[in-house]
Amino acid sequence: MKNSNKLMWVMALVCVAIGGAAFFSYIGYSNTEVELRNQVEAQKQVLESHHDRMWSTLAQQAQVSDQYREVFEEVYPALMEGRYSANEAAGMLNINVVTEDNPEFDTSLYRELSRTIESERTSFHRTQSRLIDLHREHKSLVQTFPGSLMLAGRDDVEITIISSTRSRQAAETGIDDDRELF
């Protein structure tokens, strides 16, 4: 084979190898980037749905607890008044005060509510963490070499972190000196 022909073959081989590697790398990186972008977008909707479910659950449980408290507040004085007036008439007040079993306010609904709040908050935090993690993975892919070369010009995916005013202010100012819990 002539040297010029051989050189041509070698250069063709090198070009095919480099071109093939670049082509398949681009396809791989591009597909991964699109998949991650779609996952981030889907997770944003999951987060919104989760947030809605969390507040619906908490609001309904709180309503049940409040309803119970209101009913109890209405019923309790009337109940006690009825009892004592009847007892006073019979002159038995001093004896019955120490022996009768008064209706007790059941705190289990509030205990249930507090556990639900913690559970829902933890679950929501995990959903939001997944969104943050997907976003981080996407940014790492786009910003680190060789992804930065392959995916140059691709936009970042915007995400919004759901947080409280207090947390946002603390994060922005670096100050959290409000020590009052209630």
Add this chain to the structure above:
Amino acid sequence: MLVWLALGIPVITTLVLYHFWKHEVVIWEFIIPFVVSLILVGICHLVIQKQMTDAIEYWGGIVTKAEYYERWNERVPCVHPEYCTRTTTDFEGNSRIETYQCGYIHPYDVANHPPYWQVRNTNNERIRISQSHYQRLVTKFGNSRFVDMNRNYHTRDGDKYESRWDQSEELAEITTTTHSYENRVKPSRSVFNYEEVSDEEIASYGLHTYPRIHTSYRQPVILGASGMDVRAAEREFQLLNGYLGSRRQVRVFVLLFENQPREAGYIQEALWIGGNKNEFVITIGLDGDRVDWAHVFSWSEKDRLKIDTRHFIEEQSEIDLISLAEWLRPQLRQRFERKEFEDFSYLKVDPPLWAILLVFFLVIAANVGVSYFVIQNEYREYRRNGWRRL
């Protein structure tokens, strides 16, 4: 991934070969460095990924039967070739003696199969045990049955004896086996990963490492019970793991901490990287017999179950692990759901720098070897056209 950049090395190899040894290398030989490098990098990539994401989880089960397979032997085709010689004559009339395989030395060989003992469990796994272990299980289960294996034997007909569990809780023999799975969180930079725990923290908080499996299939699940008699509670938790291990894919560990702050529970979680995917880990801080704090961690997304478990423990004035196990068993059966680690498949695993350098070194070495081979082999460029074999 950076290891794939090693595929640039065969490009350099090709150019060097062409520049310095263009007459010793024929055209198709230039492809060899690319193929070898591609295969090598591909294998390295798979090995590195497997090595970095590999994790071990523990499965609970219950022995359903113990088996004893007797020694036996059988005839198998002979593997010892017999060689003969013969005289052949080539087309020029020269005769020579050649050796050829004309059969086998024996009509058959005999394969000996030694005896062995094993158990089968509710996860349909087989675990080898010792002879004395088998005898102890036969005594425990109180039955033994002969099973004719109907083997096509040579001189020794080995059969089987088996002893079966009667499904009662009293006689349940709990097993623990290890299984590997892919954990992409562990080597990643994910927000779900944990801070690394230092040796000083392990020592100062009295943190626990995973207990080893001993006596073929036993593993303690209550750790840190120094000075407490937890044998009855250990049995209860073993039963829990045995019964729910296969049904609910859950494994419970109870880790006790004497006079340690609540942070010990959090750092234990970091040390075990959240636990394995099937685990439900209960950490309890104790001040004598009094419960100081509890912290429950698991990859399971059933958060309410973890919170209820924590409250159940913290509402105990004195630690009562047996009542905890009795309460937990139906709770786990009804409410536990194992985390699917497929959910973390989006995580990219970057190999460490030393692994990348090692891959580059291997590819360079392979390219040098391939180059030497293509230069030294019998294929050379033919002066006028094409290639020729020397």
